[in-house]
Amino acid sequence: MSIATDTAATVSAGAVSAGTTGTPSTETDAAASEVETVRLVNGLSCELPATSPLAKLLKSQRTWIGPDAKQRRRILSAAKSIAIVGASPKPQRSSYFVGTYLQQSSDFRVYFVNPNETEILGQPAYARLADLPEVPDIVVVFRRGSDIPQVVDEVLAAGAKTIWVQLGIWNEQAAYAAEEQGLTVVMDRCIKVEHARFHGGLHLLGFDTGQITSRRGGR
Numbered sequence: 001m002s003i004a005t006d007t008a009a010t011v012s013a014g015a016v017s018a019g020t021t022g023t024p025s026t027e028t029d030a031a032a033s034e035v036e037t038v039r040l041v042n043g044l045s046c047e048l049p050a051t052s053p054l055a056k057l058l059k060s061q062r063t064w065i066g067p068d069a070k071q072r073r074r075i076l077s078a079a080k081s082i083a084i085v086g087a088s089p090k091p092q093r094s095s096y097f098v099g100t101y102l103q104q105s106s107d108f109r110v111y112f113v114n115p116n117e118t119e120i121l122g123q124p125a126y127a128r129l130a131d132l133p134e135v136p137d138i139v140v141v142f143r144r145g146s147d148i149p150q151v152v153d154e155v156l157a158a159g160a161k162t163i164w165v166q167l168g169i170w171n172e173q174a175a176y177a178a179e180e181q182g183l184t185v186v187m188d189r190c191i192k193v194e195h196a197r198f199h200g201g202l203h204l205l206g207f208d209t210g211q212i213t214s215r216r217g218g219r
Contacts, residue, residue, distance in 0.1 A: 082109070082110050112125045163184070
C-alpha cells in the first residue's frame with residue numbers, strides 16, 4: 001500500500017510529561033509522546049508514533065522549508081507581542097509550559113486565546129484573535145495539524161504577520177498557502193526552545209546552559 005507524500009500530517013501536540021515537582025520536563029519528553037496522523041492515498045488515515053520509521057520517512061519527504069536560524073532570530077527580535085492560540089490552563093500541557101516561560105523569561109506581551117477559558121496563568125483568556133487589545137506580532141499555535149488552515153484564516157483576519165506552529169505540528173499545504181497570502185510561517189519548532197537558544201538559555205546545539213533569565217539579551 002502506497003502512502004501520499006503530501007501527507008496531511010499531523011500531530012496532536014503531545015503533552016509535556018510532568019516531573020515529581022509537577023513542573024513539565026523538557027521538549028524531549030514532548031517529542032517522545034507525539035503521534036503522527038498519516039493520511040493514505042485511499043483517503044483513510046492512521047496514527048503512529050512520531051519516532052517510527054514510517055513517520056521519519058514521511059518527514060524526510062517534506063518539501064516546505066521555513067525560515068533558517070538567522071531568520072527565526074530576527075523574527076523573535078523584532079516581535080513585541082505574542083498570542084498563544086490553543087493555550088491551556090493545565091500545567092501538564094506544553095502550551096502552559098511555553099506560556100509560563102514567555103511570561104517569566106521574555107519581554108513579550110503575551111496573550112492567551114482559548115474560547116473555553118476565562119483566565120490562563122493569571123491573565124484573561126480571549127475567545128478569538130480578533131478580541132485581543134492589539135494585533136500580535138507572532139501567533140503561536142497549539143492546535144492539530146488539520147486545524148492550521150482555519151487558524152491561518154484567523155491570523156490573516158486579525159492582521160498578524162507571523163504564524164508560529166509549535167513543535168510536532170505539521171501541515172505543509174497550509175504553510176504554502178499562508179506564505180502565498182503574505183504570512184511569515186514557522187512550523188514544527190518550539191518557540192520556547194528557539195527563544196532560549198538565542199538569548200543564552202540554550203547552546204546553539206540545544207544544550208541547556210542553565211542561564212535562562214528574565215533579562216533581555218541580544219535583541
